[in-house]
Amino acid sequence: MSKETKKFKTESKQLLNLMINSIYTNKEIFLRELISNASDAIDKYHLLSLSDDKLEKTNDYEIHLEVDKKKRTITITDNGIGMTHDELIANIGTIAKSGTLEFLKNLKNKDMKDSDLIGQFGVGFYSAFMVSKKVEVLTKSAYSDIAYRWSSKGEEQFTIEEADKESRGTEIKLFLRKNEEDENYDEFIEDYKIQSLVKKYSNYVKYPITMEREKTIPRLDADGKEIENEYDTIIENETLNQMVPIWKKNKNEVDQKELNEFYRSQYYDYNDPSFTIWTNVEGLLTYKSIIFIPGKAPQNLYSDKYEKGLQLYAKGVFVMDKCKQLVPDYLRFIKGLVVSPDLNLNISREVLQHNRQLDKIQKNLEKKIINELSKTLKNDRDKYEEFWKEFGVNIKYGVYDNFGINKDLLKDILIFTTANEEKSVTLKEYVEKMPKDQKDIYYGSAHSKASLLASPQMDVLKSKGYDVLVLKDEIDEFMLQILNEYDKKHFKSINQGDLDLVDEKEKEDIKDLETKKEDLLSKIKDSLHNEVDEVKLSTRLTESPVCLVSGEGVSFEMEKVINQMPGDKDVKAKKILEINPQHELFQAIEKVYANNPESIEDYANLLYNQALLIEGLEIKDPVDFSNKMVKILIKAANLGDTDGTNSEEN
Incomplete structure (x- = not known):
């Protein structure tokens, strides 16, 4: 031819x-x-x-x-x-x-x-x-x-x-x-x-x-010994190739030591994984997977450069290193691989066609991982809490993401620090320990448990023995807003304007007193020049003199988080100044107002700025606040002088 x-x-x-x-x-x-x-x-x-x-x-x-x-x-x-x-x-x-x-x-x-x-x-x-x-x-x-x-x-x-x-x-x-x-x-x-x-x-x-x-x-020489140099x-x-991959071995023949060595060498980690999840699925959808949860969060986990994804093999051939479609955003920290003979590759094999097969594998893996975490939470609490320290924020994000599509899947593996408990609690554990008269689940945003306990908003809750979830992460309030309720118990912030924590008689007594003190409360509000939306007498304060709470809608914490985001934003939470009518400070202000109504402005500003400081919010004019504080302290010192030099002024 x-x-x-x-x-x-x-x-x-x-x-x-x-x-x-x-x-x-x-x-x-x-x-x-x-x-x-x-x-x-x-x-x-x-x-x-x-x-x-x-x-x-x-x-x-x-x-x-x-x-x-x-x-x-x-x-x-x-x-x-x-x-x-x-x-x-x-x-x-x-x-x-x-x-x-x-x-x-x-x-x-x-x-x-x-x-x-x-x-x-x-x-x-x-x-x-x-x-x-x-x-x-x-x-x-x-x-x-x-x-x-x-x-x-x-x-x-x-x-x-x-x-x-x-x-x-x-x-x-x-x-x-x-x-x-x-x-x-x-x-x-x-x-x-x-x-x-x-x-x-x-x-x-x-x-x-x-x-x-x-x-x-x-x-070698004639005797088979090596000749030097x-x-x-x-x-x-x-x-050149290994031929038999670890996932083709019988699962029972592979011990954790071998899996750890595979993980460290394959994913360049010095530490052993905290979880290894091995899956073998056969049927209409056939695949094998080995998923690892790292012991420590990668340093760049939350940076733009971090790429999520699992390694992907088809018929023993490596297809891609980071298949993003297999990993939901909130589980971006997982490592591992998926092997399937059933995947449809696009023309170049470099990119998989976005198809239902991958979506199904992703959903299966997601449920498998959450199920493993749930079992660990139940059977090995210390191990789960170590995981939570590293990746708890990611799970919270999973609740919030996509308008809460995964909230039912994730709500029972959330754990919280609380005001009353030494150890963290799940929502189920919180509800089981609620007093019979407690209707809602309470939470407060704070940098630590100690700072929450020192918050004036905790006064009445402490007196009733109610526990409060301590929210430390920026995502927390957004997550609870999406959850809305757990076991038919609604989530309520201790900073909300109306917590409904007192009986009807106490409510009526406060309303009557507010009516009597309406002029004083209006004068305080006017003195603050629209800094607050409302000034009212408090039913929640028992020891503290004053507090600042938010009305319906955005909370103070959410206001801070949203305004820190890129872009031009000016989100404002509705501010309500609550004053403890039983506190001696309020009684002192009543006397000042009775003697000289015009002088109430300095006291109103001090009350408001004190509330801002307690809440961790910024004071607009610290110098003016300091000057007013000095002025009132001097006046108080003169009023308290006992040597008679100011008796005429008194």
């Missing part, structure tokens, strides 16, 4: 350019693609040999790599099924078997990164042209006595001719491109680079991937 020159079918040049320049964004994956094709060819031969007596029964399979640095070639050889003349044209000569016109139309109208086209085009072989100026394929089918050589420079045409090859299988030879200003192709003929690419992308291909490598060994160089066929 003489050499044939054929043109690629369809709009091949245009399509081939897209294959080489648009679809593949990472040139080093050419080796992964060619090794994957070689593995597929061996798979096909092995399966056919089981039922076809014409084919030799063997397990001596191998994918061999050879590098010629002088000629700048890389050769990938397999002893798989091989190809006939017609199969060469069908599998390689025709880039896309169907739908090419529609495929091209889609590519013209959208960025490849957003392409949702399913990988039905069999174009992995053409990744070779990303690094090659020419590609030769020497192949012999297990069903033919004739071998063929296919050759192309990746342009409009290819040649095919009969060739000499004794054994079945396929040999692909790549003639590397010359180095360019921004591309170094020489690195692909270095042994270390080939080895690293095999380990990275094809480490778990089930057939040995071999390469001849030079090895220096000590020279004398060495021989030998050529050894070395297997």
